[in-house]
Amino acid sequence: MEILVSVRRVPDTSENDIELNSAGNDIERDDLVYSINEPDNYAVEEALQIVAKVGGTISVVTVGAEEDEEVLRRQMAMGANHGILLADPQFEGSDGRGIASILKGCVQKGNYDLILTGVQAEDGAAQVGGMLAALLDYPFASLVTSIEVLADNTLKIAREIEGGNREVSEIDLPCVLSIQTGINEPRYVGMKGIRAVQSIPVPTYGASDLGLTPAQVGAAAARVTRVDYFVPALGKGARMLSGTREENAQEVVELVAAKGGLK
Amino acid sequence: MQSLSATPQLVSWLSQGIVLFWLVHICGVLCFAYIVARRMVPLMRAERDLRFDHPLQRFHNVLKYWFAQWKHPRYKAAGILHIFIFAGFIVLALRAFTVLIVGVSYGFVMPGLSGVAGRLYESITDYAATIVFLCMIVAIVRRVIFTPARYEVPARFGNSHKADAVFLLSLIAVLMFADSLFEATRAAALLQSQEAESRAFLSLPWLLQMFLVQVSTATIGGFCFAGYLAHELAFYFLLCYRPFGIQFHVETSLFNIYFAKLDREKLKPVKWGLTDQQLDQVKSFGVKTFEDFTWKHILDFYSCADCGRCSDNCPSHAAGRPLSPRFLTTKARDYAFQHYPMFRKVGNGHALVGNIYSEDEVWSCTTCGACEAECPLLIEYIDKIVDLRRGLIDDGNVPQSLQKPLKALESRGNPYGKMEKKKADWTLAKDFQPACSVKRLDKEPGAETLYFVDSITSFDDRMQSIARSTARILNYVGEDFGILGPAERDSGHEVRRFGEELLFMALRDHNSDAIKNSGARRIVTSDPHAYNALKNDYGHLPPVEHISQFIARQIRAGQLDFKSADADKVFTFHDPCYLGRHNDVYDDPRAVLDAIPDLKRVEMKRCRDRSFCCGGGGLMLFYEPKEEERIGVKRVRMAAEAGANVIVTGCPFCMVNLEDAVKVAGLEGKMSVIDLTELVDQQIARPAPACEKVREIPQECVIGR
Numbered sequence: 001m002e003i004l005v006s007v008r009r010v011p012d013t014s015e016n017d018i019e020l021n022s023a024g025n026d027i028e029r030d031d032l033v034y035s036i037n038e039p040d041n042y043a044v045e046e047a048l049q050i051v052a053k054v055g056g057t058i059s060v061v062t063v064g065a066e067e068d069e070e071v072l073r074r075q076m077a078m079g080a081n082h083g084i085l086l087a088d089p090q091f092e093g094s095d096g097r098g099i100a101s102i103l104k105g106c107v108q109k110g111n112y113d114l115i116l117t118g119v120q121a122e123d124g125a126a127q128v129g130g131m132l133a134a135l136l137d138y139p140f141a142s143l144v145t146s147i148e149v150l151a152d153n154t155l156k157i158a159r160e161i162e163g164g165n166r167e168v169s170e171i172d173l174p175c176v177l178s179i180q181t182g183i184n185e186p187r188y189v190g191m192k193g194i195r196a197v198q199s200i201p202v203p204t205y206g207a208s209d210l211g212l213t214p215a216q217v218g219a220a221a222a223r224v225t226r227v228d229y230f231v232p233a234l235g236k237g238a239r240m241l242s243g244t245r246e247e248n249a250q251e252v253v254e255l256v257a258a259k260g261g262l263k
Numbered sequence: 264m265q266s267l268s269a270t271p272q273l274v275s276w277l278s279q280g281i282v283l284f285w286l287v288h289i290c291g292v293l294c295f296a297y298i299v300a301r302r303m304v305p306l307m308r309a310e311r312d313l314r315f316d317h318p319l320q321r322f323h324n325v326l327k328y329w330f331a332q333w334k335h336p337r338y339k340a341a342g343i344l345h346i347f348i349f350a351g352f353i354v355l356a357l358r359a360f361t362v363l364i365v366g367v368s369y370g371f372v373m374p375g376l377s378g379v380a381g382r383l384y385e386s387i388t389d390y391a392a393t394i395v396f397l398c399m400i401v402a403i404v405r406r407v408i409f410t411p412a413r414y415e416v417p418a419r420f421g422n423s424h425k426a427d428a429v430f431l432l433s434l435i436a437v438l439m440f441a442d443s444l445f446e447a448t449r450a451a452a453l454l455q456s457q458e459a460e461s462r463a464f465l466s467l468p469w470l471l472q473m474f475l476v477q478v479s480t481a482t483i484g485g486f487c488f489a490g491y492l493a494h495e496l497a498f499y500f501l502l503c504y505r506p507f508g509i510q511f512h513v514e515t516s517l518f519n520i521y522f523a524k525l526d527r528e529k530l531k532p533v534k535w536g537l538t539d540q541q542l543d544q545v546k547s548f549g550v551k552t553f554e555d556f557t558w559k560h561i562l563d564f565y566s567c568a569d570c571g572r573c574s575d576n577c578p579s580h581a582a583g584r585p586l587s588p589r590f591l592t593t594k595a596r597d598y599a600f601q602h603y604p605m606f607r608k609v610g611n612g613h614a615l616v617g618n619i620y621s622e623d624e625v626w627s628c629t630t631c632g633a634c635e636a637e638c639p640l641l642i643e644y645i646d647k648i649v650d651l652r653r654g655l656i657d658d659g660n661v662p663q664s665l666q667k668p669l670k671a672l673e674s675r676g677n678p679y680g681k682m683e684k685k686k687a688d689w690t691l692a693k694d695f696q697p698a699c700s701v702k703r704l705d706k707e708p709g710a711e712t713l714y715f716v717d718s719i720t721s722f723d724d725r726m727q728s729i730a731r732s733t734a735r736i737l738n739y740v741g742e743d744f745g746i747l748g749p750a751e752r753d754s755g756h757e758v759r760r761f762g763e764e765l766l767f768m769a770l771r772d773h774n775s776d777a778i779k780n781s782g783a784r785r786i787v788t789s790d791p792h793a794y795n796a797l798k799n800d801y802g803h804l805p806p807v808e809h810i811s812q813f814i815a816r817q818i819r820a821g822q823l824d825f826k827s828a829d830a831d832k833v834f835t836f837h838d839p840c841y842l843g844r845h846n847d848v849y850d851d852p853r854a855v856l857d858a859i860p861d862l863k864r865v866e867m868k869r870c871r872d873r874s875f876c877c878g879g880g881g882l883m884l885f886y887e888p889k890e891e892e893r894i895g896v897k898r899v900r901m902a903a904e905a906g907a908n909v910i911v912t913g914c915p916f917c918m919v920n921l922e923d924a925v926k927v928a929g930l931e932g933k934m935s936v937i938d939l940t941e942l943v944d945q946q947i948a949r950p951a952p953a954c955e956k957v958r959e960i961p962q963e964c965v966i967g968r
Contacts, residue, residue: 187660191769
């Protein structure tokens with residue numbers, strides 16, 4: 001099975017102190033460390049497990065710039081066969097539909113049976129997967145928590161439903177799936193693996209390679225534009241408990257129970 | 264023996280069996296040679312291991328640990344019993360060979376053992392055989408009736424080894440009895456013809472001879488033949504059976520100790536004989552299949568006597584974690600016996616983890632080294648565990664809880680994912696900074712001493728107190744010191760012990776450069792893990808000291824005076840594994856405590872090289888092992904048993920584990936934990952309260968320096 005996994009490089013929320021920049025339109029990015037968007041990591045692991053069972057190859061793709069190649073290499077160290085970087089100054093300022101259009105161009109350059117994305121980017125809006133499927137006219141399922149390959153070009157998938165329920169569906173290939181975290185246990189990527197893939201070439205495709213025009217991508221084509229970015233002021237929802245440890249513990253139990261968290 | 268030829272009867276009894284004896288000899292020797300050759304096969308296929316250097320030092324080890332049985336008395340009853348048996352075997356070895364030859368060459372006398380020397384040797388061997396025989400009885404009774412807990416096999420590790428042990432002990436008893444019987448018949452025959460002296464008084468041969476003297480000469484002849492044959496059969500049966508079980512150590516121990524690791528403080532490289540650059544070409548790291556072990560590690564498996572001392576001292580075993588060093592070895596030995604059989608084809612190449620070992624088993628080890636400190640045969644465990652972890656890391660098989668900190672170590676240089684620029688924030692504490700200046704060598708190189716703080720002491724709110732106390736002590740004695748600040752990365756000590764060698768190398772190279780650029784001529788650290796890494800893992804650095812060594816040195820130089828310790832406190836020192844067992848620093852921290860006037864100090868039963876790990880530091884804090892009771896809780900109880908109410912330690916990770924354990928054990932208010940630096944800082948007799956008040960410094964106690 002030929003699988004394409006769309007991944008993204010995001011600031012690692014556990015390893016950064018996220019602060020607003022002075023202009024107030026973005027976060028301060030100077031001292032940030034980046035890593036693979038966590039749901040995307042699960043998507044790549046799922047692809048690896050599918051290929052281990054039924055064979056095939058895995059390509060990882062990201063829309064970004066030169067520095068984003070690092071996450072492609074990390075996923076190649078994890079076991080993906082190819083990396084594709086989609087970078088072009090024209091892409092800057094794209095909205096979700098723009099990103100989906102760029103990815104569509106990439107999908108059409110290959111011959112993929114299955115396209116996986118993470119359920120959402122940690123700094124994103126969980127929209128690209130669905131839009132990509134629509135643009136390609138492929139079936140789409142989101143929040144996927146298990147995949148089983150059936151004969152005759154179908155997959156049996158389970159999806160997570162609010163409240164902890166599961167819905168099981170069959171979906172025709174080719175299709176797009178957005179992968180929920182927890183579907184598997186992603187493997188560790190060590191320094192040795194990263195060093196081993198350092199010299200594998202990663203092709204870069206720009207707008208012209210993908211047959212895209214400025215009308216489809218970039219800031220000019222964006223119909224959704226960010227106008228503000230801020231850290232919400234602390235709301236009134238927060239309550240500080242100030243009793244002894246035992247009292248606090250008791251109160252937390254009562255509060256959680258009152259909100260229906262304990263049955 | 265000289266007079267043997269004078270008794271034609273004896274010759275004729277034995278000579279009846281010469282064909283049979285020859286047959287048994289030849290079969291026995293051939294069998295043994297074949298078995299040993301088969302046992303060598305996995306050693307030949309194993310990874311290389313450089314153990315042929317320093318013959319004198321190795322010979323010294325043989326004298327100390329093999330011949331003098333150095334570690335045995337650590338367990339009194341079993342140890343002394345073993346020393347008797349071992350000594351008996353050494354004494355009897357010559358006699359056993361003599362007897363074997365006598366069966367086919369009647370007049371044989373071992374050169375040098377004729378006349379008086381021979382008679383003296385005979386008496387000694389009579390007693391040796393008797394002692395070994397009695398020791399076997401005692402050992403069997405111990406195994407069967409008293410059964411010390413450490414011999415038991417928990418259900419998760421398979422069946423009891425008792426039957427095998429008792430069988431082997433009985434065989435040795437048979438061998439001793441047969442030997443004594445044979446000697447007794449010869450003596451009885453000679454006594455009947457008034458030709459010789461009696462066997463050694465009250466020995467087993469003497470008792471048998473007293474009985475035989477009274478029976479007919481023909482009966483003695485029968486016993487002589489039977490005794491000889493029984494001795495020969497038991498001897499060869501034992502020789503050929505030992506390589507199938509725990510008694511193989513009789514043959515392998517000498518070699519195992521000769522080839523034992525000499526620099527125990529150093530970790531085994533990924534592959535012997537490769538440079539760091541060549542590592543990039545190595546396809547697979549660590550131990551994944553049995554043949555990935557080195558030949559010496561396989562020899563370790565063969566040599567284990569199943570005495571259970573390693574597991575008896577293992578904190579992981581005590582806490583009910585899935586790891587127990589004894590079974591790490593016996594499971595590998597069983598694997599070797601099964602996959603390298605005597606006759607069928609060798610079946611190798613199976614993954615060990617998931618087959619004989621579980622992942623949890625491999626991650627459960629704290630690398631405290633208690634097993635290695637105890638093993639009388641110098642079997643190595645830490646290197647094997649680290650090699651197994653290297654294999655898991657190489658396959659991406661890492662618990663999720665460890666992946667985050669490893670990733671953070673790669674991107675941020677610390678396991679907590681804290682930003683580098685905050686590494687020196689502990690120096691900014693309000694009541695610390697004005698009174699105690701700490702040079703930043705990353706900005707301005709040039710101080711005599713570098714204080715290597717390491718991650719946990721830099722970032723953890725509680726442990727920052729150790730950093731500040733250390734800085735205040737250095738400041739107080741006028742040491743010209745500084746820190747690396749953001750230029751310091753994690754020492755990588757646990758990164759390496761968790762098997763991520765290349766990440767360790769990246770951290771090591773970064774720190775080595777930063778240290779070199781700092782211009783410091785000495786390094787001091789308050790973290791034994793950092794101390795061990797810088798001292799033993801890095802190489803080419805200025806000399807490194809743990810802060811306890813530094814303080815002890817200052818005390819000896821008269822640089823530090825202390826005020827009296829609190830009268831109602833009883834202190835006990837908990838030896839951090841990487842300070843004590845791995846680096847032999849036991850006395851300096853105790854000397855520091857004893858320099859504080861009126862300080863009451865008690866020792867826990869398990870102290871110094873038998874210290875009981877706190878539960879493990881570094882990445883072990885992120886790992887969630889399956890266990891019945893926390894290791895730290897056991898340790899805190901040991902301190903309470905010793906009558907202490909303050910545990911002093913010298914390691915931030917011990918502090919994390921023990922302070923938590925005090926709460927879990929419900930001893931809050933009754934037991935406290937303090938770092939040696941905090942205690943010293945608190946007890947220094949300062950002219951005036953210097954900087955931050957960690958604890959109150961009463962004015963009346965202040966004595967000028």
